[in-house]
Amino acid sequence: MAIATINPATGELVKTFEPLTAQQIEEKLQLAASAFKAHRKTSFSDRAAKMLRAAQILEEEKDECARLMTLEMGKPLKAAVGEALKCASGCRYYAEHAEKFLADEIVETGARRSFIRYLPLGPILAVMPWNFPFWQVLRFAAPALMAGNVGLLKHASNVPQCALKIEEILLRAGFAAGVFQTLLIGSAPVDGILNDPRVVAATLTGSEQAGIQVGISAAKRIKKVVLELGGSDPFIVMPSADLDAAVATAVEARIQNNGQSCIAAKRFIVSEKIADEFERKFVSRMSALRIGDPFDPNTQLGPLANADAVTTLDADVKKSIAAGARLLIGGHPLDRPGSFYAPTVLTNIPKDSPAYKEEFFGPVASIFRVQNIDQAISIANDVRFGLGASAWTNDPAETERFINELEAGMVFLNKMVASDPRVPFGGVKSSGHGRELSVQGIREFVNIKTVWVQ
Numbered sequence: 034m035a036i037a038t039i040n041p042a043t044g045e046l047v048k049t050f051e052p053l054t055a056q057q058i059e060e061k062l063q064l065a066a067s068a069f070k071a072h073r074k075t076s077f078s079d080r081a082a083k084m085l086r087a088a089q090i091l092e093e094e095k096d097e098c099a100r101l102m103t104l105e106m107g108k109p110l111k112a113a114v115g116e117a118l119k120c121a122s123g124c125r126y127y128a129e130h131a132e133k134f135l136a137d138e139i140v141e142t143g144a145r146r147s148f149i150r151y152l153p154l155g156p157i158l159a160v161m162p163w164n165f166p167f168w169q170v171l172r173f174a175a176p177a178l179m180a181g182n183v184g185l186l187k188h189a190s191n192v193p194q195c196a197l198k199i200e201e202i203l204l205r206a207g208f209a210a211g212v213f214q215t216l217l218i219g220s221a222p223v224d225g226i227l228n229d230p231r232v233v234a235a236t237l238t239g240s241e242q243a244g245i246q247v248g249i250s251a252a253k254r255i256k257k258v259v260l261e262l263g264g265s266d267p268f269i270v271m272p273s274a275d276l277d278a279a280v281a282t283a284v285e286a287r288i289q290n291n292g293q294s295c296i297a298a299k300r301f302i303v304s305e306k307i308a309d310e311f312e313r314k315f316v317s318r319m320s321a322l323r324i325g326d327p328f329d330p331n332t333q334l335g336p337l338a339n340a341d342a343v344t345t346l347d348a349d350v351k352k353s354i355a356a357g358a359r360l361l362i363g364g365h366p367l368d369r370p371g372s373f374y375a376p377t378v379l380t381n382i383p384k385d386s387p388a389y390k391e392e393f394f395g396p397v398a399s400i401f402r403v404q405n406i407d408q409a410i411s412i413a414n415d416v417r418f419g420l421g422a423s424a425w426t427n428d429p430a431e432t433e434r435f436i437n438e439l440e441a442g443m444v445f446l447n448k449m450v451a452s453d454p455r456v457p458f459g460g461v462k463s464s465g466h467g468r469e470l471s472v473q474g475i476r477e478f479v480n481i482k483t484v485w486v487q
Contacts, residue, residue, distance in 0.1 A: 037190070041337065097198075112290065123171055123175050130472075131179035135476075145487060153181030155231070155232075157236065161239075162239045167198075172474075238262075240263060267299075269425065271426040286449035292374075295420055302409050302412050304409070311400075315378065356385060359379065363396075374397075379398070419442060420459075420460035424445075440462060452469075
């Protein structure tokens with residue numbers, strides 16, 4: 034795939050970039066290794082001052098950052114501004130908490146001194162996706178840099194200007210050259226970069242296949258890797274729930290980021306007792322969405338990231354209908370310039386259809402009717418993914434069952450699944466392993482060193 038900015042709302046090729054040569058990659062690896070030697074010795078207060086400055090720049094330039102996101106991947110402008118501000122919040126969180134999270138931990142052993150010290154590892158490769166082009170990167174970079182590591186970013190090829198802007202912000206914030214670098218490369222050089230002894234670990238957010246490839250490459254070199262992969266998140270609604278709140282949130286959870294989020298609700302599992310009313314209200318809200326130019330502040334649903342995404346989504350919808358799923362609304366690309374897909378709702382989902390088992394990356398919702406909580410949990414868990422889950426109930430016994438029995442890295446009750454710097458983010462099963470954010474996230478890429486002084 035060419036490294037280029039293509040406006041998904043119009044299909045217009047805006048700007049192209051030449052990928053780095055092998056020599057240029059080597060120079061950046063040398064710079065990263067050199068930068069790490071100095072950066073690891075800086076104090077937490079020094080790193081925090083720079084990270085707080087990065088947060089300030091993100092806040093001051095939120096509109097410019099947002100325009101880049103909307104231009105390159107079609108995110109509605111209001112949501113893009115929110116993403117820039119969320120990045121600022123993440124930077125502030127780690128500036129304020131990193132020293133505490135990585136402070137020595139005293140262990141009582143009978144020795145004169147015994148403790149755990151958390152030390153940085155070195156240059157870390159981050160392979161990041163286009164759907165949250167700033168947040169995905171900075172939720173890695175903020176803890177990594179605060180821990181004393183340095184970062185190498187291989188961003189998605191359709192968001193090169195976002196990638197370059199992030200590097201620019203961190204440089205302007207005061208981080209030395211080489212502490213964070215954007216590598217404008219395709220996927221082919223990734224294996225060679227992971228093979229380089231100067232690169233000590235990797236993190237990837239993306240598809241299962243990309244995660245498998247990076248995971249294998251890292252494993253062959255015995256290097257740590259964190260993988261945040263796909264999700265087919267269930268959204269369960271039980272009779273005791275506040276139905277109007279559940280429906281409103283269900284639509285928001287399905288169409289966030291134009292339906293292109295790993296933690297977007299995708300499978301709506303509803304008690305038969307309230308299913309007719311839920312379905313009627315849900316379809317009504319999906320039908321009323323304002324679709325259009327993502328730069329228009331009134332737009333609720335913008336385009337998919339590219340034409341291939343539309344083709345893939347439409348093929349899976351049609352396969353599901355052919356297998357027996359019933360189409361309530363939508364089910365087709367929109368007849369207009371750009372990569373738009375109609376809001377779509379499917380029901381009567383057959384078990385052997387893509388709508389049952391695959392992750393739909395776009396504004397397509399699948400509704401399942403269940404007789405009881407046992408069936409709800411069974412369907413929710415009957416996929417290979419285990420990223421997030423949202424369950425709506427006011428029954429304390431049901432709440433405990435959902436917390437304990439849903440196979441997911443994150444369970445949200447009476448709220449849509451979301452990422453927050455204060456709590457760990459990640460999944461189980463084919464949704465990956467390791468965690469981002471919170472104290473767990475910053476400790477993924479450190480040497481947890483035991484010290485014993487007799």
